[in-house]
Amino acid sequence: MEVAPQARPPVCKIMDYGKYKYEQAKKAKEAKKKQNVMNVKEVQMGVKIEDHDFNVKAKMAKRFLKNKHKVKVRIRFRGREVMHKQLGYDLMNRLIDEVKDLGVVESKPKMEGRNMIMVLTPISDK
Template identity: 55%
Template sequence: MTIISKEARVNEDIRAKEVRVIDDRGEQLDIMPIRDAIQIARERGFDLVEVAPNAKPPVCRIMDYGKFKFDQSKKDKEAKKKQKTIQVKEMKLRLGIEDHDFKVKAKNIQKFLGEGHKVKVTIMFRGREMNHPEIGRALCDKLVEFLSEYTSVERMPKHEGRNMIMILAPKNV
């Protein structure tokens, strides 16, 4: 079946004076004035739909436009269901994080990556900690090393205001 754009012109909306007509069985009829083509379509109980507006002369097809739009919306919904959305989860860490807390957060990140999500890791700085971004980078490196078999770094750690942000993506994506 011919793919028709969302803004297809139908019946009286077609602007050309003459059109090449394809009937509802897919057979080419002829080049004819637009009035005659619309009349043939109506006699058969269908609509005249412009399928190739840039051709010389434009190509129109005789079809049930309402049924076509309905089928097209069903296909669009089906395609949307199959489409997988990737969410970005966020995990916040502090510079003075204890080893056990680090492992718990790393395991949560591992779970998110296993589900196919990207993870935004935010290292938060307070007060004098702002003078030591190398500690934040070391924490990011430790996290990447801990999760090396599950993740790849999509965005390297970057200092933004009072935070250092790194984005991790699942390895299989």
């Protein structure tokens, strides 16, 4: 039932509840269609990565960013590699330079246990 309180005397209209529910569902479906879902993809590498392997990982990250996905970059430190965190930061900066035209850094590289983690997001076209 819809009520028009500003009318004098107040007027109400009886409505079809099934039709109302159907229209609400249709509006929700239309809104969901226009929504952009952003997934998080992960790229893993080690500190002693070779140039070709790095290029493959950078290409993967670029592809994910082109498809409007966030990219979580993880560098594994094994054994005594943890003592050389600067190598990990250098590798992260190299990757940032590689993908700077497609994505920006959402969270700066930081250590979590034996892993260094950073998140890249695609550049929005607004």
